[in-house]
Amino acid sequence: MDAAEQVRQDDDIDLLIVGGGSAGLPAAIFAARRGARVLLVDHADRLGGSLWVATGQMSAAGTRLQRARGIEDSADLHFEDVMRISRGTANPGLVRRAVDHAAATFDWLMDEGFEPLPEHPVTGFGHEPYRVPRYYWGREGGISVKNVLVPIVEQLARDRAITVRLNHALTTDDAGAVTGAIVRGPDGVAHDIRAQAVLLTCGGYAGDAEVFAARNGVPHYNAAPWPWSRGAGLALGESVGGYARGAENLFCNFGTLFNSDNFPARAVGRIEHFPERRQPWEIYVNAAGQRFVREDIDSVDAREMALFHQPGQRYWIVLDHRMLTEAPSIVEGWTRDQVIAAFAAGGPAFVTADTLADLAQRAGIDAEGLARSVAGFNYGVETGKDFFGREHHPLPIAEAPFHAIRLQASAVSSAIGLAVDDELRVIRPDGTPIANLYAAGEILGSSQTMGKAACGGMMVTPAMTFGRLLGDHMIPLEVRR
Numbered sequence: 001m002d003a004a005e006q007v008r009q010d011d012d013i014d015l016l017i018v019g020g021g022s023a024g025l026p027a028a029i030f031a032a033r034r035g036a037r038v039l040l041v042d043h044a045d046r047l048g049g050s051l052w053v054a055t056g057q058m059s060a061a062g063t064r065l066q067r068a069r070g071i072e073d074s075a076d077l078h079f080e081d082v083m084r085i086s087r088g089t090a091n092p093g094l095v096r097r098a099v100d101h102a103a104a105t106f107d108w109l110m111d112e113g114f115e116p117l118p119e120h121p122v123t124g125f126g127h128e129p130y131r132v133p134r135y136y137w138g139r140e141g142g143i144s145v146k147n148v149l150v151p152i153v154e155q156l157a158r159d160r161a162i163t164v165r166l167n168h169a170l171t172t173d174d175a176g177a178v179t180g181a182i183v184r185g186p187d188g189v190a191h192d193i194r195a196q197a198v199l200l201t202c203g204g205y206a207g208d209a210e211v212f213a214a215r216n217g218v219p220h221y222n223a224a225p226w227p228w229s230r231g232a233g234l235a236l237g238e239s240v241g242g243y244a245r246g247a248e249n250l251f252c253n254f255g256t257l258f259n260s261d262n263f264p265a266r267a268v269g270r271i272e273h274f275p276e277r278r279q280p281w282e283i284y285v286n287a288a289g290q291r292f293v294r295e296d297i298d299s300v301d302a303r304e305m306a307l308f309h310q311p312g313q314r315y316w317i318v319l320d321h322r323m324l325t326e327a328p329s330i331v332e333g334w335t336r337d338q339v340i341a342a343f344a345a346g347g348p349a350f351v352t353a354d355t356l357a358d359l360a361q362r363a364g365i366d367a368e369g370l371a372r373s374v375a376g377f378n379y380g381v382e383t384g385k386d387f388f389g390r391e392h393h394p395l396p397i398a399e400a401p402f403h404a405i406r407l408q409a410s411a412v413s414s415a416i417g418l419a420v421d422d423e424l425r426v427i428r429p430d431g432t433p434i435a436n437l438y439a440a441g442e443i444l445g446s447s448q449t450m451g452k453a454a455c456g457g458m459m460v461t462p463a464m465t466f467g468r469l470l471g472d473h474m475i476p477l478e479v480r481r
Contacts, residue, residue, distance in 0.1 A: 021049020023441030059457025086451025204414025255407025289369025417445020
């Protein structure tokens with residue numbers, strides 16, 4: 001008799017956790033340690049969820065590590081920074097709960113063996129910076145977090161404090177008060193799991209291209225998300241009366257380098273478009289051939305929002321032969337020779353031509369618009385009066401051959417998510433909670449804790465924090481002592 005059959009007969013599970021990632025793992029740990037009988041199920045064949053592919057960036061204010069390094073910080077300052085960076089679009093109630101308890105979560109993670117990079121905390125990397133260094137990650141990104149959490153759960157499973165079942169998928173469509181879920185095992189048999197409470201921590205929908213396109217209204221380009229993030233938990237929550245929110249906070253990164261037209265695709269490199277690390281020599285144009293942002297602007301958010309409003313959220317970096325041979329390499333980690341070789345090899349993302357008109361035709365850019373943009377840029381180089389106010393422009397675009405690198409906005413996480421109240425109870429459109437049903441992690445949507453922006457560390461840390469709090473005390477359970 002397997003464990004799922006025992007659960008069906010015993011009918012005495014305290015907490016069913018659906019999803020073994022950055023929220024589900026802490027929830028299972030803390031619920032088991034308080035004496036609850038926990039069943040943790042996951043559709044994947046291994047624990048860790050999107051921590052296997054995430055950067056694992058965390059942010060927390062008031063940590064022991066900050067104090068040891070003489071950094072004064074507080075949850076209030078963290079809250080102010082998140083709301084500033086998100087331009088007030090993040091959910092203030094959830095952000096407040098996340099940042100108020102983030103330091104305790106991070107300190108606990110370090111107590112369990114997490115090791116941040118030696119120079120951390122820092123103010124930021126790749127996102128709009130914080131005003132205080134409170135940004136941490138490990139040497140292996142999300143794997144560094146996974147390698148702390150998963151062994152704890154595995155030990156609790158060996159101690160019979162947690163039951164773990166992998167390759168189990170949700171199939172329930174019941175309505176009303178949630179008393180459990182129907183879970184289908186790898187043998188195809190459905191098991192009726194009864195529980196005092198159900199916690200959905202099964203990730204977002206970014207791993208399924210069709211679901212992503214249907215939810216976001218744009219194609220899915222990036223193959224990097226965790227493939228098991230298929231939107232099952234979001235659909236389950238909706239099936240029992242919950243609803244999705246956050247579409248108004250869809251946003252995009254500043255472009256991914258895909259040398260393919262077969263999407264979703266894998267990135268082939270990272271463009272160095274951070275002026276603080278490499279000042280741009282090139283120009284950025286959209287499909288109409290128009291410049292759409294000051295290339296040397298120092299705000300990541302400004303660049304991302306500018307791209308968000310371009311046709312197809314796609315742009316091209318345009319340069320000439322002198323820029324290619326004299327400027328620092330524009331692809332992070334590539335030598336100049338590697339970039340030159342990429343243009344020689346060609347492909348959708350690396351286009352070369354002897355004239356700007358031919359370059360435009362081959363790249364799919366409007367030729368007249370590109371000619372006007374290059375002429376306007378060259379005027380700014382000659383006079384020092386760039387139309388966009390750009391300050392760094394050492395060379396004109398004038399010497400053939402000419403080159404274009406195509407960048408495509410993409411996403412690795414899910415912005416739209418299941419609506420919850422500040423107690424993390426799944427709610428109906430009228431705001432009333434669905435009895436016994438909770439949610440945490442990416443299933444809430446990145447838009448709730450980051451808003452219409454990328455706020456560093458405000459996905460993994462809130463996920464762990466919410467999971468910890470729910471497992472520790474926020475989910476009322478009648479546990480055996």
